[in-house]
Amino acid sequence: MEDDVLHILLTDDDADDRLFFKEAMEEIKIKTVVSFLNDGVQLMDYLNQPGVRLPNVVFLDLNMPLKNGMECLKEIRMNSRLSDLVVAIYSTSGSEKDIEDAFVHGANIYIKKPNDFSKLKSTLAQVVTRNWHYHTLGLKKENFLFSFNELNV
Amino acid sequence: MKIANYKLSSLLLKGALLVAIVALFFVAAISYKQIQSLNESGKSVFHSYEVNIELERLNSYAKDAESGQRGFILTKDSSFLKSYYSALYKAHESINKLKKLTSGNFQQSKELDNIVNLLDLRFNFLENVLTSNDYKITATDTLKGLIIKGRELMTHVHNHVDKVVSNEMEFLSLHEIEHEKDIILSPFSILFIVILSMVVFILAYYKIKADLKRLTKANNKLLINKEIFEQSEQLADMGNWCWETETNDISYSKNLYHLLGCEPDEFTPTVEKYLTFVHPDDRENVINWCNDISKGILVTSITSRIIRKDGVLRYFKSNGRIINDIFGKTFAIGVTADITEQQDTNRIIEDKVAQLEKSNKELLAFNHIASHDLQEPLRKVQTFISRIRENDFETLPEKLKDYILGIERASVRMGMFIEDLLMYSRSNNVDKVFELTDLNVLLENSIQQFSQQIEEKKAVVKLLTKLPTLYVISFQIQQLFNNLLSNSLKYSKPDTAPVIVFNTKILQSTDLPGLPTGPYSKYYIISISDNGIGFEQKYAGQIFTLFYRLHNKSEYSGTGVGLAICKLIVENHKGFIMAEGIPNKGTTIVFYLPA
Numbered sequence: 001m002e003d004d005v006l007h008i009l010l011t012d013d014d015a016d017d018r019l020f021f022k023e024a025m026e027e028i029k030i031k032t033v034v035s036f037l038n039d040g041v042q043l044m045d046y047l048n049q050p051g052v053r054l055p056n057v058v059f060l061d062l063n064m065p066l067k068n069g070m071e072c073l074k075e076i077r078m079n080s081r082l083s084d085l086v087v088a089i090y091s092t093s094g095s096e097k098d099i100e101d102a103f104v105h106g107a108n109i110y111i112k113k114p115n116d117f118s119k120l121k122s123t124l125a126q127v128v129t130r131n132w133h134y135h136t137l138g139l140k141k142e143n144f145l146f147s148f149n150e151l152n153v
Numbered sequence: 154m155k156i157a158n159y160k161l162s163s164l165l166l167k168g169a170l171l172v173a174i175v176a177l178f179f180v181a182a183i184s185y186k187q188i189q190s191l192n193e194s195g196k197s198v199f200h201s202y203e204v205n206i207e208l209e210r211l212n213s214y215a216k217d218a219e220s221g222q223r224g225f226i227l228t229k230d231s232s233f234l235k236s237y238y239s240a241l242y243k244a245h246e247s248i249n250k251l252k253k254l255t256s257g258n259f260q261q262s263k264e265l266d267n268i269v270n271l272l273d274l275r276f277n278f279l280e281n282v283l284t285s286n287d288y289k290i291t292a293t294d295t296l297k298g299l300i301i302k303g304r305e306l307m308t309h310v311h312n313h314v315d316k317v318v319s320n321e322m323e324f325l326s327l328h329e330i331e332h333e334k335d336i337i338l339s340p341f342s343i344l345f346i347v348i349l350s351m352v353v354f355i356l357a358y359y360k361i362k363a364d365l366k367r368l369t370k371a372n373n374k375l376l377i378n379k380e381i382f383e384q385s386e387q388l389a390d391m392g393n394w395c396w397e398t399e400t401n402d403i404s405y406s407k408n409l410y411h412l413l414g415c416e417p418d419e420f421t422p423t424v425e426k427y428l429t430f431v432h433p434d435d436r437e438n439v440i441n442w443c444n445d446i447s448k449g450i451l452v453t454s455i456t457s458r459i460i461r462k463d464g465v466l467r468y469f470k471s472n473g474r475i476i477n478d479i480f481g482k483t484f485a486i487g488v489t490a491d492i493t494e495q496q497d498t499n500r501i502i503e504d505k506v507a508q509l510e511k512s513n514k515e516l517l518a519f520n521h522i523a524s525h526d527l528q529e530p531l532r533k534v535q536t537f538i539s540r541i542r543e544n545d546f547e548t549l550p551e552k553l554k555d556y557i558l559g560i561e562r563a564s565v566r567m568g569m570f571i572e573d574l575l576m577y578s579r580s581n582n583v584d585k586v587f588e589l590t591d592l593n594v595l596l597e598n599s600i601q602q603f604s605q606q607i608e609e610k611k612a613v614v615k616l617l618t619k620l621p622t623l624y625v626i627s628f629q630i631q632q633l634f635n636n637l638l639s640n641s642l643k644y645s646k647p648d649t650a651p652v653i654v655f656n657t658k659i660l661q662s663t664d665l666p667g668l669p670t671g672p673y674s675k676y677y678i679i680s681i682s683d684n685g686i687g688f689e690q691k692y693a694g695q696i697f698t699l700f701y702r703l704h705n706k707s708e709y710s711g712t713g714v715g716l717a718i719c720k721l722i723v724e725n726h727k728g729f730i731m732a733e734g735i736p737n738k739g740t741t742i743v744f745y746l747p748a
Contacts, residue, residue, distance in 0.1 A: 016533050092529045115535035117543060
């Protein structure tokens with residue numbers, strides 16, 4: 001039965017955001033195990049443990065102390081063991097530069113943190129249940145930034 | 154005037170002078186030789202005549218002696234004997250003289266010897282006659298015979314004398330021929346040479362005169378140029394110096410003295426004297442610089458501090474280089490400028506640039522703050538409010554509900570401000586990539602984007618003429634159309650369906666009165682007119698100012714950023730934007746883009 005449960009990992013230094021994420025995930029009717037890390041150093045240490053069970057999706061904040069999200073993304077994509085890991089950027093920033101950089105360095109999707117709890121819930125539901133193998137094949141710059149219009153698709 | 158020209162002229166004059174001198178020397182030498190030869194021929198003529206005269210004399214003395222003898226024989230008067238001896242004496246004298254005269258001529262001396270011999274025979278014969286007369290030889294026949302013989306001898310003498318004379322005449326004519334030979338050049342040629350020399354001298358004179366005239370003109374021009382130069386130096390705070398490196402002679406221009414705070418020629422310029430004006434900390438640099446110049450090393454300009462005579466600190470910038478003049482002398486020539494004002498201005502500009510750079514950095518930092526740090530707490534406030542609204546909102550007392558809704562409205566508005574502000578600063582600090590873009594496509598996108606509102610308000614969007622295809626920053630023009638369309642829809646009259654009309658014209662920049670058109674000759678004029686609430690024309694200038702609003706936020710939502718962004722975008726495209734409004738009739742926004 002373990003395999004039906006989605007393992008989700010959020011790395012974010014902001015406690016409020018971790019709380020919103022946790023509450024939103026709890027309210028989605030999907031079986032998930034959500035773990036939290038506080039910064040990039042913790043994330044890389046965790047992923048680099050030998051024999052660790054890799055999460056189905058890693059949500060990664062960009063603006064973090066010690067090691068920021070973009071550095072983590074680069075390290076993940078350079079590591080052959082982690083190169084297939086699904087990485088969703090989860091940031092307050094909506095700047096063109098951040099979106100562009102994340103795309104170039106191989107993130108799977110870019111989520112600008114919503115300012116409404118119900119939007120947050122639907123976004124997370126969409127993202128965690130997505131068929132990532134299929135989605136990655138058709139990944140383009142145009143559909144890289146997560147938008148709510150996709151809900152209707 | 155070119156230097157080479159003068160060199161040629163001087164060479165030409167030297168040549169002419171040399172030719173004239175040589176010609177004159179030649180003429181002088183020829184004349185001397187001819188006078189000499191004339192003299193000699195005169196002498197030989199005189200000599201011939203002397204010989205002839207002497208011979209005639211000898212002839213007559215011989216005759217005198219004969220007639221004396223005859224007289225004595227006939228009369229026995231001893232007085233005849235006296236004249237006979239006197240003639241004999243004179244004849245001997247004459248012979249001696251002739252011997253002297255003909256000593257250089259072998260043929261003539263020989264003839265003379267013949268004559269002398271004949272005369273001697275004649276005189277001996279006379280002596281014999283006389284002796285016989287003394288001893289009373291009176292036989293008439295004998296006497297007659299003697300006299301006849303004497304006459305025959307005399308005839309011989311005459312013949313010889315005639316021969317000598319004719320010889321002498323022959324010599325004379327020979328001399329004449331030789332003299333003719335000596336005159337190689339006729340007097341006419343000499344005259345010609347003299348005239349030629351005179352012509353050369355006259356030409357040389359005119360050439361010198363012309364050169365002098367040119368020199369005077371050049372000098373005059375130099376005088377004017379010097380004055381212009383002095384005035385220019387004064388105006389430009391510049392001076393120049395000329396340093397003869399071998400003799401160490403230095404001359405300053407007038408203004409250089411002025412720049413040092415001195416009167417012209419107040420001191421004798423030397424390197425050492427100049428160094429006394431240089432700030433002590435800069436002296437070594439200046440000394441090294443001077444040394445480099447005097448060695449002929451190419452140097453860059455030097456800036457040094459100078460303490461003027463009145464004690465004021467100035468900044469001097471100097472340039473210098475070794476040159477060789479026409480006479481082969483080596484000079485270091487340089488220009489020195491007082492750049493104190495420039496230095497001060499530069500410092501002010503540098504400060505300003507540094508300030509600008511700093512404020513630009515601050516602006517970028519502010520953008521970062523706005524996009525990240527300011528949005529984050531706002532997003533959380535909004536998320537917390539949405540949590541309350543979702544969960545326990547209905548159980549709250551009415552008053553508290555109102556407060557929560559107030560917080561929500563304020564936070565939404567704050568979000569709008571942050572978004573608009575970000576958009577404004579992005580419009581300003583964007584990489585300006587111009588692409589050839591069909592503006593009709595951009596407008597179509599905008600209409601599409603606002604299709605819902607257009608439908609709701611039953612608005613009509615008209616395009617009178619097609620929009621142009623231009624090199625633009627496409628996403629910015631898209632933004633421009635979005636903002637303008639959004640404004641026309643927003644500020645429509647509540648009871649009237651909006652009619653929004655786009656129009657395009659093309660105009661020469663000369664037909665745009667009062668606009669600083671820059672380098673562009675043609676402009677596209679795109680106007681958007683609506684039938685909305687309009688505005689009073691007196692606000693036309695202000696509505697493009699950031700955060701400027703004409704309406705209360707409860708009537709029309711907005712941040713006052715939209716038109717400010719439009720202005721920025723049009724200015725990024727080197728264009729202009731203007732607004733015309735009539736209250737309750739409508740608004741027309743016109744923007745000009747260079748074609």
